[in-house]
Amino acid sequence: MFSFNGKTLSLHAKVQGDTVAIMISGTMNVKSIAFIEPLLKQLLTHPLPSQTFEWHLQEVTHFDSAAALLLYTFDKKAQSLGATCKFYAQTNHQNIIDAVYHRHYESGGVMERRLNAVATIGKTAVTKYHGFKDFLAFVGELFAALLIYILNPKSIRFKEIYAAIEESSINALGIIALTTFLIGVVLAYQSAIQLKTYGANIFIVDMLGISVLRELAPLIAAIVIAGRSGSAFAAQIGVMKITEELDAMKTMGFDPYLFLVLPRIIALMIMMPLIIFFADVMAMLGGMVVASIELGISAELFLDRFNEAVAMKHFFIGISKGPFFGFLIAAIGIFRGLMVENDTRSIGVNTTKSVVEAIFMVIICDAIFSIIYTNIGI
Amino acid sequence: MQGVIEANHIVTRFGENVVHEDINLHVNRGEIYGLLGPSGCGKTTLMKEMVLLQRYQGGSMKVLGYDLNSITHKKAQELRQQWGVLFQFGALYSSLNIYDNIAVSLREYTTISEALIAEIVSYKLDIVGLEQRVKEQYPSQISGGMKKKAGLARALVMDPKLLFLDEPTSGLDPISAREFDALILRLRERFDLSIVMVTHDLDSIEATLDRAAILDEKRVVAEGNLEMIKATDNLFIKTFFKGR
Numbered sequence: 001m002f003s004f005n006g007k008t009l010s011l012h013a014k015v016q017g018d019t020v021a022i023m024i025s026g027t028m029n030v031k032s033i034a035f036i037e038p039l040l041k042q043l044l045t046h047p048l049p050s051q052t053f054e055w056h057l058q059e060v061t062h063f064d065s066a067a068a069l070l071l072y073t074f075d076k077k078a079q080s081l082g083a084t085c086k087f088y089a090q091t092n093h094q095n096i097i098d099a100v101y102h103r104h105y106e107s108g109g110v111m112e113r114r115l116n117a118v119a120t121i122g123k124t125a126v127t128k129y130h131g132f133k134d135f136l137a138f139v140g141e142l143f144a145a146l147l148i149y150i151l152n153p154k155s156i157r158f159k160e161i162y163a164a165i166e167e168s169s170i171n172a173l174g175i176i177a178l179t180t181f182l183i184g185v186v187l188a189y190q191s192a193i194q195l196k197t198y199g200a201n202i203f204i205v206d207m208l209g210i211s212v213l214r215e216l217a218p219l220i221a222a223i224v225i226a227g228r229s230g231s232a233f234a235a236q237i238g239v240m241k242i243t244e245e246l247d248a249m250k251t252m253g254f255d256p257y258l259f260l261v262l263p264r265i266i267a268l269m270i271m272m273p274l275i276i277f278f279a280d281v282m283a284m285l286g287g288m289v290v291a292s293i294e295l296g297i298s299a300e301l302f303l304d305r306f307n308e309a310v311a312m313k314h315f316f317i318g319i320s321k322g323p324f325f326g327f328l329i330a331a332i333g334i335f336r337g338l339m340v341e342n343d344t345r346s347i348g349v350n351t352t353k354s355v356v357e358a359i360f361m362v363i364i365c366d367a368i369f370s371i372i373y374t375n376i377g378i
Numbered sequence: 379m380q381g382v383i384e385a386n387h388i389v390t391r392f393g394e395n396v397v398h399e400d401i402n403l404h405v406n407r408g409e410i411y412g413l414l415g416p417s418g419c420g421k422t423t424l425m426k427e428m429v430l431l432q433r434y435q436g437g438s439m440k441v442l443g444y445d446l447n448s449i450t451h452k453k454a455q456e457l458r459q460q461w462g463v464l465f466q467f468g469a470l471y472s473s474l475n476i477y478d479n480i481a482v483s484l485r486e487y488t489t490i491s492e493a494l495i496a497e498i499v500s501y502k503l504d505i506v507g508l509e510q511r512v513k514e515q516y517p518s519q520i521s522g523g524m525k526k527k528a529g530l531a532r533a534l535v536m537d538p539k540l541l542f543l544d545e546p547t548s549g550l551d552p553i554s555a556r557e558f559d560a561l562i563l564r565l566r567e568r569f570d571l572s573i574v575m576v577t578h579d580l581d582s583i584e585a586t587l588d589r590a591a592i593l594d595e596k597r598v599v600a601e602g603n604l605e606m607i608k609a610t611d612n613l614f615i616k617t618f619f620k621g622r
Contacts, residue, residue, distance in 0.1 A: 030498070030536055034489040064537035065569070066490070069497045092570070099568055105500060105510050343472035343518040 004039055008032045009060075013043065019052040025059030030066035040074055048083055057089035068100040131339075138335045142265070145257035157263050164267035168229035168330075169275060175228065180220055180279040184212065184286025192294040201295040205302055208287040209310035213318045217279035219366060222325040225268070225275065226358035230333035233264055234354035237337025238347045261334050268330040273322030280318065313378050321369055325362050332358040381406050382442055382540055382572045383428060389436030390423060397423055398434070399596035405589075410566060410573045412583055412590035416614050419593040421576045422544060428574065429463055429542055430454055442540060459487055461540040462533030466548065468525035470517040470532070476503075477513040480532045487536070502531040505568075507561060523554050534565070541565075543575035547582045559585045580619075 001020070003012040009026030020043065026032070043053070055071065057063070075085040087097055115123065149156050188208055195204055237260060240246050246256050284306070291297040297305075336354035340346045381404045388401035397420040405411045413421040426432040428441055430449075439446045444457045470479050480499045484490065500510060506527040517525055526546065533541060546562065547555035559582050565571055577583060583590070584604070591601040592615055600610040608619050 030484065030490070031488050033494075037491055037494060065501060066494070066498050066537060069501055070494060073494065073497055096568070099505075100501060103501070103504055105504050341518055343516065345473040 002039065002042070004036060006032065006035050009036070011036050011039065013039075015050060016054075018050055019054050020050045021054045021056060023056045023059070025061075027062040028057075028060050028067035029062055029064045033067050033070050037070060040070070044074070044077055044081065048078075048081055051083050053078060053083060053085045055085060055087045055089075057087060057093060060089065060093060063089070063093040063096055065096055065100060068097045071097060072100045134339065135335060138338065139331075141257055142261065142331065145255065145262055148258065149262060155258060157259055160259060160263035161267050161270075164264045165271055168225070168232065168264065168268060169271035172225060172228050172275070173278060176221055176224055176275060176279055177282045179224055180217060180282040181286040183216060183220055184208070184283035184288075185290050186286075187211070187216070187283075188287040188290035189294065192290060196295065201297060202301075202305055204287070204291050204295060204297065205305040206309040208284065208291075209306055210314050212283045212287070213280055213310065213314040215318070215366070217283050218276045218318045218321045218325065219362070220283075221275045221279040222272070222321075222329065222362045223359055225272070225326075226329045226333075226362060227355050229268070230329040230358045231351050231355050233330060233333030234336040234340075234351045235347060237334055238340030238350055241338065241340050242342060242344075242347070264334060265327060265330040268326035269323040270326075272326030272329075273319045276319055276322045280315065317369075317373055317378065321366065324365055324369075328361045328365060329358045332361060380443065381440075383411075383574065384440040385424075385428075385437065386439070387437035388424070388427065388434045388439060390420065390427065390432075390434045396596060398593075401437070401593070401598055403591045403598055403601055405572060405574055407572055408566070408570065409588040410562065410575070410586050412587040413574065413576045413593065414578075414583065414590050414618070415593035420596070421593055424593065425542055425544060425574065425576055429461065430458070459483070459536055460538055461542060462530075462536070462538040463542045464526065464529045464533045464544065464546060466544045467522070468517070468529035470525055470528055472517050475514055475516050476508075476520070476528050479517070479528060480535050483532075483535050498535065499531075502534055503528075505565070506531045506534070507557070523550050526550070526558070530561075534569070537569060539570075539572065541571050541573045543573060543577075545576055545578065547577065547579045552581075555579060555582060556585070558582075562586050 001013045001015060004010060006026070009024065009028055009032045012023045014021055022043075024036075053074075071085070071087065078085055087094065089097065188204060191204055191207055192201075195201055195207075237246075240260075246260075249256050249259065288299055288302050291302055292299060333354045336350040336357070340350050383403070383405040385401055385403045388398050390396070390398040390401075401424065413424060415421050423432060427434045427439065427446075430446065442457060442460055444453055449457070470476070471482070474482065477499055480502055481495050484495045484498060499513065503510060503513065508524060508527050508531065512520060512524060512528065517528070520528070526549075530543075530546075543562070547558050550558060562573060562575075563586060566573060575586075587604065589601070589603050590607060591598045592607060592610070592612065593599070594612060594614045599612045600607045600615060607615060
């Protein structure tokens, strides 16, 4: 009928009287059977070439369970079409075939791997709903723990707060300085070109002062802290959850909310305003450098004008956002850490989510502040 | 007769810290071979060197006839498809379900149809004694013992000639541990396997090992069957096999 000659195995099938004889020689293993698998399908097409298939496997040198399973599936299919198979193999190969026939399960089909659209939407909705409920539970526990702090100030973990301040804020000052300084430079440079054409050089101070103090410094600082410290909280607490450190703490009577969660949140709420102040200074410094190089405005003149044109309220508005941003970044980072499940992938997923969600929430919060401050007229 | 693993004068150092000074051992085809010794003696390190996860600093090692000192990338890939490794905690890929964990090598290294892959995965789950329904579950959803069995099914998927087991019975309850021993013996019978394992479990040692090497003081202090090992005059051996 047909034959196949491969590098490692060859197969000859021919009709002999009322049977089909299939001769195989060479290596029949998980890799080589891929070549003959499609050929065997041809043998089982309608109408069947014969009612009996004789497999002559005496010439096979290597034989593994994948090959045995191939023969098994062929036999089952042949049986369903009313044909039978006979195997002639070396004893040790026959043992492998027998082992495959001796089983405790039904062969399942190929796994269904895609959900349909409706199921996907439903599943996503349920997951989101549970996520929201978890977040509410987290906020509830947070305020309960805060109450313990307030009612019993001795339980405040000052040492942990200091550690969190150092790790999440002080150590971030370098990158904050660099980013905000460059933002100041870029902003000043772009506006310098425009202002020069109108001869309005000195207004660069007003422009920079108000936009940086009110909006840009707080926002940039929050984004950097969310990317740097929020994600660190999520990963750190996520790993502690996987290694069961959180459970260990609970059994020893250390409430993780008092020892891990609140110290980090308080640390960022205290430090965010200071970070914003630092960011203000660095961004203005960047602006000053460009103003003196591009527009010939000396540092003295710049500061004079700054005093005159930029009201204190802008500075305070910027700073006032700090604790809120700090709370959002720390709370989301820690919440995401607590959501980590017992596998490594969920650390990655939750760390990413912590950054994305924190930045998103910071921007929403900033927009709300804008509306409030505009409405009360400052 | 050529052994499946031959290690000659292996030296391993981590910086100043010498782990192996002069390790010689020989694993024969078809046997279950144990690497035993006190903790910190470098059993796991030695096994990692056998499976190309770690380099040794001196000596030579042959695995399934491949000389690890001069192995090329291509040969190493070839060798890696001829052994299976079971890690202590299964080391299943957490982003894949059990079915995909077992099927991953088949998809990567062969061109057989998905229907036959499904068939092979089901069969391997069956021989390690797992129910078919765990296929859809993820590693985080199953127990430690099941993870080990699934890891073993994954190690067996290419029908390897050589199987490495790192503490296969640790963390299992005594009944599951004895079942695991029986499973190992059955697999050797059925697949003509050679097995190298690191273990501390005395019952497991008595039940499964044909030969073993005792690593102590940076050397192999005894190699052979259990009677020969127990007859060796060494403090660790005396305490370890006390009363057996």
